[in-house]
Amino acid sequence: MEEGFRLIPEQASAFAARYDLLYWFLTGVCGFFALLIVVLIVVFAVRYRRRPDREAEQSSESLGLELFWSVVPTILVMVMFVWGADLYLDETIPPKGAEDIYVVGKQWMWKVQHPNGRREINELHVPVGRAVKITHTSQDVIHSFYIPAFRIKQDSVPGQYRTMWFQPTRPGQYHLFCAEYCGTDHSRMIGRVVVMEDMEYQTWLGGYTAETPVEAGQKLFVDLDCASCHESGRRQRCPTLGGLYGTQVRLADGRTVLFDENYIRESILDPKAKVVAGYQPVMPTFRGQVTEEQILALIAYIKSLSPNAAVPERSTK
Ligand code: HEC
Ligand SMILES: [Cu+2]
The missing domain is CATH 2.60.40.420 (Cupredoxins -  blue copper proteins)
Incomplete structure (x- = not known):
């Protein structure tokens, strides 16, 4: 500095x-x-100023x-x-x-x-x-x-x-x-x-x-009861979250959406905005119950469930 x-x-x-x-x-x-x-501007103003002995004349166009x-x-x-x-x-x-x-x-x-x-x-x-x-x-x-x-x-x-x-x-x-x-x-x-x-x-x-964010997120995942729905035991009703990060998710209304930070965040705060195809919109909103930092921790944890995720990245030049 x-x-x-x-x-x-x-x-x-x-x-x-x-x-x-x-x-x-x-x-x-x-x-x-x-x-x-x-x-x-200055040159033209001086050079082409009005003078008594000169008339204005029209010049023809120049393509060049x-x-x-x-x-x-x-x-x-x-x-x-x-x-x-x-x-x-x-x-x-x-x-x-x-x-x-x-x-x-x-x-x-x-x-x-x-x-x-x-x-x-x-x-x-x-x-x-x-x-x-x-x-x-x-x-x-x-x-x-x-x-x-x-x-x-x-x-x-x-x-x-x-x-x-x-x-x-x-x-x-x-x-x-x-x-x-x-x-x-x-x-x-x-x-x-x-x-x-x-x-x-x-x-x-x-x-x-x-605690790393992943550990904090894992704990929150249990404390907030995400686990009771999302852990594989009740697979029929709720999607498991492993391996999804960086993939395209198919939604009930036919759209697809990239499973990234913003999508996870929206799923937590406004789960009805994008409902996964094949599931009922039964997930409750967690708006007001989690802080920004807790959401980041949950995201870190959910990301860690996709160790081989191909996120949009490029190799260094
Ligand atoms: C009552 C059961 C229930 C609880 C509790 C719950 N969810 Fe869900 N969740 C669902 C269902 C059902 C869906 C699929 C339908 C939808 O998209 O709303 C879903 C969808 C999601 C998705 C999108 C999954 C995908 O395949 O695209 C994410 C991410 C998610 N939940 C995270 C969480 C987190 C984090 C918590 C805890 C803070 C949580 N859920 C708590 C039932 C639940
Ligand atoms: Cu500021």
């Missing part, structure tokens, strides 16, 4: 340099044309000129589109084997949970050089998870899971902001990201024994 004036934030993730290049390209192209237009100013901008805009879309896709789809970290935003803090159960608030410890996938949501209003040095920012929306990922390239400490005005203490909804060497990170993680 070097302070002092900087035009753009420091670069600390694999995306940063790629983003900045695109950014400078866009700024350069726009700056060039803005300047060109201003200069031409018209083609030129249609084709050149089209090419430039297509370059921007392809370049931007490529970067956007890379940023959207996390690679295989990324470190899976859950984040819940609330007024006015970020709550973070690591795969082994270690929790932290307004701090995010991550290993350098490894891909880190953030699954985040909000417990109240819209927040926005923003790490300038990594060039990532995404809104945390209540009732929705979003994912993003990054690969830190330099150990150090970086700013974490909420980038969406979310109430009185929005400006204090800040934290820091600590990028550590992998070994150091493992020690940091390991020096802590807590």
Whole structure:
């Protein structure tokens, strides 16, 4: 977190340099044309100003000129589109084997949970050089998870899971902001990201024994009585949840839906919204009975029942 004036934030993730290049390209192209237009306005205003000895005259059309100013901008805009879309896709789809970290935003803090159960608030410890996938949501209003040095920012929306990922390239400490005005203490909804060497990170993680989200979820699954319906004993009435993650589920109304975090979440809070084909809509809603973190734990547990899940992921380039 070097302070002092900087035009753009420091670069600390694999995306940063790629983003900045695109950014400078866009700024350069726009700056060039803005300047060109201003200069031409001034030159033409002077050169073609009204003079007593000159009459205005109509000039004929020029096909060459018209083609030129249609084709050149089209090419430039297509370059921007392809370049931007490529970067956007890379940023959207996390690679295989990324470190899976859950984040819940609330007024006015970020709550973070690591795969082994270690929790932290307004701090995010991550290993350098490894891909880190953030699954985040909000417990109240819209927040926005923003790490300038990594060039990532995404809104945390209540009732929705979003994912993003990054690969830190330099150990150090970086700013974490909420980038969406979310109430009185929005400006204090800040934290820091600590990028550590992998070994150091493992020690940091390991020096802590807590329930993992999977264990917490397994317990909740029994405590909330999910198990009494969903465990294979009563298979005829309720679907077993093993092996489903990442597959397409057929619904009673003929649609199919991807069995992912958002679908599990909806099944828990609003089970009648999407009823599985072949089953009765007898599952009660758990809205108001489970916190965001408990839902995340249940999801982690249900995901763990599908060890070979093929989720939309890509291998690292
Ligand atoms: C009263 C029995 C009952 C209880 C309790 C129950 N469920 Fe269900 N659940 C069902 C039935 C029946 C379905 C299939 C029909 C539907 O989609 O609503 C279902 C569907 C689901 C699905 C979608 C499954 C699929 O194949 O797509 C998920 C996920 C789920 N339940 C999770 C849970 C969780 C988590 C809990 C506990 C918090 C829970 N259920 C509690 C009966 C139950
Ligand atoms: Cu906020």
